[in-house]
Each structure stands twice: as structure tokens, then as C-alpha cells.
Amino acid sequence: MMGGRFGLGGLVVLAVLLPVAVPAQAPNPFANSLPSPTMPEPAEGEAQLSLRAVLSGADRALRSGLAWRIYEDRSDGTRPAIVARSAEPEPSFRLAPGSYVATVTYGYASASKKLVMAGQPLSDQLRVSAGALKLSGAIGDFKIPAPQLSFSVFVPIGTNSEGRLVRSGVKAGELLRLPEGTYHVVSTYGESNAIQRADLKVENGKVTDATMNHRAATVTLKLVANPGAEAFAGTAFSVLTPGGDTIREAIGAFPQVTLAEGDYVLIARHDGQVYTREFKVESGLDRDVEVLAKAS
Template sequence: MKLFVFIFVAIFFLQAPILAIAQEVVHPEPAARISRPDAPTAQNTTNNLGQNSGAIQELYPDRETQNQPPAQQTAPAPGPEQPVTLSAAIKENGAIVPNGLIWRVFDTKTDETGQLALLFRSEEANPSLSLPPGEYVVHASYGRAQSSDALSVVVGPNFKTIILDAGALRLKSAVSNQVDIPSQQLKFDIFAEGSEGDQVPVVLNINDSELIYLNAGIYQVVSRWGNENATVKADIRVEPGQITEATLFHNAAQVSFSLVSNIGGEAIADVDWQVQNMDGQTLYTHLGAFPSAILAVGDYVVFAQSGDQVYNREFQVQAGLPVNIEVLTSVY
């Protein structure tokens, strides 16, 4: 069963401190990793990652430190401590991130577990700390966007700015420009290409319109409408310093069923329902009078068992508004 997928992508550029919609429409490069012949296309407009980002989640929290207060520093190696101030920018020559950061500073020597020793952790935007002169590793995370760099501490004040090279992604889905999908019926998954060419999960079960911060790059996005087979995929490029808003269009519809003795009649209760595709794969089961499934475009067979009698009907799903399929008992 072939699905034809279309996505609408709006990109918003960072020009602090307010969000302003630019007028230019941009067509980005086509996604390189879509394997299906019906690869999606994207239409872009632009606006900005504002200076006030909302609360975000940490991708890789330290198990031993996630319950610590916002800033905590372990005892550094002996020596005269020097002041260090940290900051992070969205991109090269970009705005400084005002909140939502998690900082870690590591020694370059491993601890007893074989890991780099964690010396400092903070959730402040511009934390200050003291370290003896020497070499360290500083790591900043901003949602799912992360960056690490070497930190050389010398005698005197030290300032380090990490370039996150980060953008953000907000996802939506619809059937068409005229038919929206209820947000509670949607979930999204984001994948990145792994070192062996496989798709590695970045974040799963994202809600509709949730803002996700990511390192710049190309990601595979999967939109799941309902729990049956209404799924579409698209590769979407996240640019540094920009919010990309993408709408994926499903070729599917919400289908309800009723077992009736005549057309337009009252639905019979206590019916055991089963929906199969034409290959015999069961996609949906339900016990009750008013089942409802979300199905991709295609041909199906519905079975309705009432008592010892089983009724069935073939039907076709077309993308669009919700439809009701009546299964008649009178034809048997």
C-alpha cells in the first residue's frame, strides 16, 4: 500500500528578543535519506528562535547528579583556583542562550569507573566557577541539542562560549489544509542517522506542536495518527538558530462502524469487531456498538460478530473527513 506524503515546513529565524515572521519563501534541499519513491516535499517560510526559550528536558541526565541543586562543584585538584565564566550561543555569532541550559565540566582524567570525572554541574545560563589552571572538557546541553569543547584554564579571568549549532523543531499533522487532526490523536518520533546508516531514536512520542531543541542537521520524522496503520515519514532539515515548523499530511481517515438491520438503522450493541487489510492482517479489534479506527488509504474487510453470526463487508478508505461504514444484517 503506497502512501503519498506531503509536508509543509515553516522556518523561523532568530532575531532577538521578539519573534518576527519573514516574508521570503525558501525551498531547502530535498532530504537525502528518504528511501520511498514518494518522498515528501517541503515549503519553508522563516521566523526566529527567540531569546526566551521555554522549559526543556535534558536528554542525558547524570544519574548521580540529576537531583543536585542547580549548581554544584566538587573539589578540584590542588592549586590556585582561577575564575571561569561559561556561556552558550545558538550558532556562530548568534545570540547567547538565556535559559534552559545544563552545564557539565569534566576533568581530562578518568575516575575509578573509567569515566571522565565530573567536576561541576549547573543549570544556570551563565555559571561561574573556579578551577585550577589546566585542561578540562566542558559540555552544554540545550534540550536535545548538545555540544562539548576543550576548556583551557589559565591564570586570570577565563571566559568560554560554547557554540551549540542548535535549532528547534515543532511538528503538526493534518489530512489536508481543510481537515485538521485532533492533537490528542497524534504522536511523533524523531530519528537521526547512526554511524552505520541506521536510524537512531533521538526522541519518541512527541506531542503535537511541542517545541524540540536539536543540533542542526537532517532528521527523519515519523507521524503516527491513531494506533492502526496511519503513519507517514519525512526527512526534515533543522537549521542553526531557526525554528522549523513542519506539517505532515496523512493519506488516511477516521472510520467508524455500525452493525444495523437496515440502512440508517439503530446500531446493534455487544458486537465483536475486526478490521483486516486485503492481505488478511488484522489491524483493529473492538467490542462494542460504536468502534472507530484511523486507517490509511486502501481496501479493507470489516467483520462484525453478534452472537453466533458473523457479518462482513469490504470497504475502501479515502483521505478526508470521518466516515461511517454500516454493516447490514439483512443481506445474509
């Protein structure tokens, strides 16, 4: 397997060949010599259509993750009806004479082709221009656990990097099959403001393996009577920017919040009293942030 590795600021990208081609087994000369005893006899005029999908420009067969549809090719402007479907890598269909449109989807990539059946067996292939994204996150040399990450993938339109959403909620390590092109990826670590963005290119027949580098940390919020003392239960916390914008709210004795590197104001409310303190988040430094329950 060949690939390349390069960096873009806080982004590490590794492109490897997409492992979609599986060597085909030697053809069985007797496979089609007799009709299957479990299949009905073909109706008069019907013929077999055999299809396969290959990566555009590579001629490597796609062997999994395919969804096939055969539509009637209508010229009257009405919505075409699906006449057959399959999830097999190399499906065969029995079709009456006429015009059809064959489509295949591979993740978010697809291809289609117009075909004419004339009562004779026909074999054809559809070329799919596709690659894949595989995403992860890190803080320095520390890999962020997959459950703490979420990704959204967009297609840029004009000057809008988030012009069209392809998919949200993409998990770390998931293989997202996409048409060849450039995509804008938003990585969210935790549930607050630890967000990173990058433009990534998907190449035909390759997996773009990208690591989004975050500058953030997880802090545990506590309201205490004295430093290091037991935290008060049922405390309502608000994390604000120095300008007063609310970043996150939480209730409990010691809730954990993941925040981007920077300065914050913490407000704690308990038993009708309000306590505040300022604190700083440094990337990669997880720690407790205590508010003293004392009158200011």
C-alpha cells in the first residue's frame, strides 16, 4: 500500500490507496450453463443484464458498499419507476426489451448510465469517481478518544466554506466514502467551543486520513469552602468569555467541561448565593477549577 503524509498547520494528512479492490476469483465456466433451479424461467423477450462498478481512472472493481437501481427510461417527463435493485457487487437483472437507466451509489458517490435492452444478454460497467475520508483528533501527541469527537463535512460553495452539508455526526475512524473533490471539515471536541476546521481533498481511489489538532483541555468545575475541600452538590455553573458570552452551563458537584485554550469567567450559584472567578485554559492541561464559597 502506498501513500503520502503532509502537514497543514494544525492538520496531519495521510493519503493511502483506497482498499476497495478485491482480486476476482477465476470465472466458473459452468456458472451460467444451466438456469438456477430456484429462479423462475425468464419471460418471453427478457434478457440478462450484468453490471459491475469500477473506480474511475483506476479500473479497480468495487466489491462492497454498493447499491444498484434500475429505472425505466421514460421520455414523457413522468417520474421513472424502479424496476430492479440489488446490493450485490456484480448484479444480474432480467429485463424486457426497452430503455433503462442503471445507477450505482457508493457511499455519497454515484454513477449512472443509459442502457438499451434488445432481447439479448448485455454486460456493462459503471465508473465511479470516489475516494474516502478517515478522520481523527489529537492534542499534541495525545490522541483524543473517538467518543469525544464529532465531525461535520461540507461542500464549499463560492466563498462559503460550509455551503452544503454532506453529513454531520461523523465519528472518528469512520470511513466516509465521497466523490472526488475538496471538502470543508469541522471537528468538535467535547460539547463546547473546542472546534477546529480544515479543507481536505479527496482523491479518486484513495483514503485521506486526516488528524485534526485541537488546542483545548478538560476542566472539572467545583464550588468549595476551602481549597481542596469537598465540592458542594447541586451547584449551577456558567462558563463565560471575558466579554460575557456564555460558553457552557452545567449542574452538579464537579461537572467536566472541555474548552478551547483561552481566558474564561466562571460563575457558580448555590443556595441563592453567587460566586465568581477568572481562570485560564492551557492546551493539554486538564485540571480542577475551584470557586471559593466566600463573600467577595
